[in-house]
Amino acid sequence: MDTKTLDPLPMHGPDLGLHPDDAELVEAEPETKQEVLENKDVIVQRVHIDGLGRTKEDLLGYEIADVFMAKNLIDVMKKSHEAREKLLRLGIFRKVEVVIDTAEGEDALPNGLDVTFEVTELRRLTGSYNTMVGNNEGSMVLGVKLPNIFGRAEKLTFQFSYGTKETSYGLSFFKPQLGHFDRNICVNLYKVTGQFPWSSLRETDRGIATEFNFPIWKTNHTLKWEGVWRELGCLARTASFAVREESGHSLKSSLSHAMVIDTRNSAILPRRGALFRINQELAGYTGGDASFLKEDFEIQLNRRLFWDSVLSASLWGGMILPVGDKPASIADRFYLGGPTSIRGFSMYSIGPQSEGDYLGGEAYWAGGLHLYTPLPFRPGRGGFGDLFRTHFFLNAGNLCNLNYGEGPRAHLQKLAEYIRWSYGAGIVLRLGNIARLELNYCIPMGVQIGDRICDGVQFGAGIRFL
Numbered sequence: 001m002d003t004k005t006l007d008p009l010p011m012h013g014p015d016l017g018l019h020p021d022d023a024e025l026v027e028a029e030p031e032t033k034q035e036v037l038e039n040k041d042v043i044v045q046r047v048h049i050d051g052l053g054r055t056k057e058d059l060l061g062y063e064i065a066d067v068f069m070a071k072n073l074i075d076v077m078k079k080s081h082e083a084r085e086k087l088l089r090l091g092i093f094r095k096v097e098v099v100i101d102t103a104e105g106e107d108a109l110p111n112g113l114d115v116t117f118e119v120t121e122l123r124r125l126t127g128s129y130n131t132m133v134g135n136n137e138g139s140m141v142l143g144v145k146l147p148n149i150f151g152r153a154e155k156l157t158f159q160f161s162y163g164t165k166e167t168s169y170g171l172s173f174f175k176p177q178l179g180h181f182d183r184n185i186c187v188n189l190y191k192v193t194g195q196f197p198w199s200s201l202r203e204t205d206r207g208i209a210t211e212f213n214f215p216i217w218k219t220n221h222t223l224k225w226e227g228v229w230r231e232l233g234c235l236a237r238t239a240s241f242a243v244r245e246e247s248g249h250s251l252k253s254s255l256s257h258a259m260v261i262d263t264r265n266s267a268i269l270p271r272r273g274a275l276f277r278i279n280q281e282l283a284g285y286t287g288g289d290a291s292f293l294k295e296d297f298e299i300q301l302n303r304r305l306f307w308d309s310v311l312s313a314s315l316w317g318g319m320i321l322p323v324g325d326k327p328a329s330i331a332d333r334f335y336l337g338g339p340t341s342i343r344g345f346s347m348y349s350i351g352p353q354s355e356g357d358y359l360g361g362e363a364y365w366a367g368g369l370h371l372y373t374p375l376p377f378r379p380g381r382g383g384f385g386d387l388f389r390t391h392f393f394l395n396a397g398n399l400c401n402l403n404y405g406e407g408p409r410a411h412l413q414k415l416a417e418y419i420r421w422s423y424g425a426g427i428v429l430r431l432g433n434i435a436r437l438e439l440n441y442c443i444p445m446g447v448q449i450g451d452r453i454c455d456g457v458q459f460g461a462g463i464r465f466l
Contacts, residue, residue: 044068044076045103045112051119055092056151062179063087067115076100080115087117089181091155092148095120122147132161138461139163152178168192183214198348200239200357201246203331204231222258225286227251230331240355246330252290254283264302268463269372269389269430271310275300283332284323291323292332309373310389314466316341316397317365319411321404333360336399337420337451339460341366343395344422344444349452351399365415366397368466372428389428391440395466396421420446437461 047064049057063086070076080098087096096119103112128143139161146156155174161167170190177183188209195202207228214221230250234243257280264273277298284291296318303311320328335358336342337350351361371392379385398419402411426440438460444453 040111041071042073042076042111042113043109044070044115045107045109046114048114048116049119050116051121053121054124054151055121055148059090059152059178060087063090064117073113076113076115084117086181087119090153090176092122092153093119094122132163137163137165139166153181165196166192166194182220184212186211186213195235196348197235198335198346198358199330199360200235200243201330202233202235205229218261220260220262222256224256224258225254226256227253227288232331240357242354242359243330243357250290250329251288252283252332253286253288254281254290255286256281264300266433268433268436269428270300270302270312272302272304274302290329290332291326292320292328293323294318294320294332296334307373309371312368312370312372314368314370315365316367316466319363319402328362330359333362334364334399335360336364336366336397339438339440339454339458340462340464341395341466342397342420342422343393343424343440343458343460344442344454345420346452346454350397350420352401353450361399362401363411363415364397364399366395366466368396369394387430389430390425391428391438392425393440394421394423396446418446418448420444420448420451435461435463436465438465
């Protein structure tokens with residue numbers, strides 16, 4: 001925050017007990033006024049916002065309202081900084097500065113203050129070019145954005161992405177609720193074409209999705225409806241019969257709900273805090289020919305230890321229950337294995353397969369225990385060296401299909417059979433708050449017939465890691 005005043009506000013010591021008859025102690029009126037501002041209550045009389053163009057003032061009124069509640073100068077500075085952060089969060093201003101000054105004018109009070117926010121709006125049309133890292137995949141992203149299109153922090157975005165395994169483009173509209181930016185609605189129109197070589201499968205999705213995001217206490221929730229036309233095809237002539245059988249067109253209409261509790265200090269390489277995420281998806285009751293109930297969850301705990309090391313534990317799990325006689329599509333099942341989940345195995349190359357093509361599973365679990373430590377001898381400490389961490393890990397998990405007539409005990413017993421696990425060590429590089437890279441030496445264990453392994457050095461890049 002850039003805080004400015006026309007006059008300095010010096011600190012004053014306690015009353016020394018001098019008599020009021022000493023005229024020289026009361027003739028400096030400005031200092032008396034400043035003493036009142038520093039040590040006694042103040043009143044914020046006016047809040048100005050300079051630099052507005054197309055932005056509606058009623059939107060900003062919610063974001064700066066708390067400034068009027070400040071009772072002393074320190075509180076004014078604190079609430080002004082919080083209001084500045086809220087204004088920047090709207091995504092409609094390129095720059096926000098704060099000026100705090102004594103009140104002026106005929107109605108100015110001796111302890112009155114004026115707060116001014118000097119803002120610079122974003123252009124009506126902005127463009128961007130960047131690269132994005134997914135789960136062991138890189139892509140180039142081109143975007144065109146119309147921020148604050150109607151003056152109340154609405155946003156219209158067109159984005160094109162070209163990646164090593166996926167190409168997509170989409171148009172999205174974002175609308176927040178006035179005074180509650182965390183409550184917002186987003187509508188997306190998209191087309192995504194992806195290649196999945198582990199299954200010899202190519203998938204093209206054309207769809208529309210509507211999301212409503214809102215917080216409740218310390219949790220964040222997302223309600224979503226999605227309608228998607230899916231076209232599945234074979235990626236190679238050698239595709240198995242099971243994959244060819246899944247090829248063709250299908251229509252999925254689903255309702256889903258996600259709840260997230262995240263207290264981590266960083267989503268990429270956290271040093272403390274916890275994450276709990278649970279997601280439910282119900283397809284078929286709003287149309288389409290895909291009918292299932294899908295549940296999955298993620299838990300992560302991080303604890304700081306001695307010598308700046310971090311112990312991290314994570315657990316993933318999920319199950320899909322087909323509704324009716326038709327089994328779940330290959331596009332809806334779970335996949336496991338690779339440098340972002342169970343290390344030491346090839347990408348999504350665990351579980352049911354046919355002629356070398358991996359078909360996914362109806363249930364899975366995966367757990368990981370990790371120890372992150374600084375580099376030996378701490379080279380580059382306080383700078384570039386802090387982006388690197390030494391990594392020791394133990395991963396385990398299983399992926400399988402279920403016979404739903406056998407009951408929960410049989411399901412758990414099947415998930416406990418043929419457990420794949422691995423251990424190893426390596427180096428982790430944090431790329432800001434965008435992604436992370438891992439170079440690990442892996443030793444896979446519990447390998448089953450049909451699994452593909454990566455025994456030795458394995459490279460991984462992504463956002464979400466087990």
